[in-house]
Amino acid sequence: EAGVAQSPRYKIIEKRQSVAFWCNPISGHATLYWYQQILGQGPKLLIQFQNNGVVDDSQLPKDRFSAERLKGVDSTLKIQPAKLEDSAVYLCASSSQGGGEQYFGPGTRLTVT
Amino acid sequence: KNEVEQSPQNLTAQEGEFITINCSYSVGISALHWLQQHPGGGIVSLFMLSSGKKKHGRLIATINIQEKHSSLHITASHPRDSAVYICAVSAGGSQGNLIFGKGTKLSVKP
Numbered sequence: 001e002a003g004v005a006q007s008p009r010y011k012i013i014e015k016r017q018s019v020a021f022w023c024n025p026i027s028g029h030a031t032l033y034w035y036q037q038i039l040g041q042g043p044k045l046l047i048q049f050q051n052n053g054v055v056d057d058s059q060l061p062k063d064r065f066s067a068e069r070l071k072g073v074d075s076t077l078k079i080q081p082a083k084l085e086d087s088a089v090y091l092c093a094s095s096s097q098g099g100g101e102q103y104f105g106p107g108t109r110l111t112v113t
Numbered sequence: 114k115n116e117v118e119q120s121p122q123n124l125t126a127q128e129g130e131f132i133t134i135n136c137s138y139s140v141g142i143s144a145l146h147w148l149q150q151h152p153g154g155g156i157v158s159l160f161m162l163s164s165g166k167k168k169h170g171r172l173i174a175t176i177n178i179q180e181k182h183s184s185l186h187i188t189a190s191h192p193r194d195s196a197v198y199i200c201a202v203s204a205g206g207s208q209g210n211l212i213f214g215k216g217t218k219l220s221v222k223p
Contacts, residue, residue, distance in 0.1 A: 004155075033210060033211075041215055042117075042199055043156075048210050055210075091155065102211065104157070104158070105155055106155040
């Protein structure tokens with residue numbers, strides 16, 4: 001069984017630029033999560049999807065971050081415009097249902113200069 | 114105060130030692146997770162538990178719901194166990210999203 005795929009693995013951009021991350025969850029997993037992990041801290045949930053609907057986006061900075069999961073499978077997370085404090089690892093995870101065991105992708109390390 | 118607290122933050126051990134990492138939480142939970150994160154790598158789920166004790170190889174996880182406390186034990190530690198170990202909880206009534214501790218960085222010396 002293929003795991004959660006993410007791309008790119010690394011990205012360096014200048015502040016005020018835009019960036020997009022892609023995630024393909026494990027086949028058949030209905031729930032998809034995006035987390036932000038700042039160096040030295042635990043991950044923080046940005047948004048949770050159940051199929052193609054948003055379950056929780058309370059911690060997503062909506063003035064600059066957006067995410068979609070149009071067909072209920074893969075998902076994109078966008079930052080526009082980026083700030084220095086957005087430098088972090090962005091993790092995607094999926095589970096077969098909300099509350100179940102989560103499987104994490106390798107993450108995308110974003111550096112904003 | 115964070116809802117999930119781990120101790121210690123950093124831990125150095127000699128190969129073969131018995132290791133314990135602790136996690137305390139302040140919210141009602143439906144499950145507690147122990148996760149492992151290697152440098153530059155993604156996160157791997159080690160255990161998901163809501164009561165009692167689970168064992169997998171040299172790893173043992175326990176939880177005391179009344180005391181809101183969990184421990185992760187590693188027996189006969191090995192340098193390849195060096196990683197960050199993260200405790201996370203699924204808050205009761207949530208849709209499954211996790212509240213994470215800051216992690217415990219473990220270094221096992223040969």
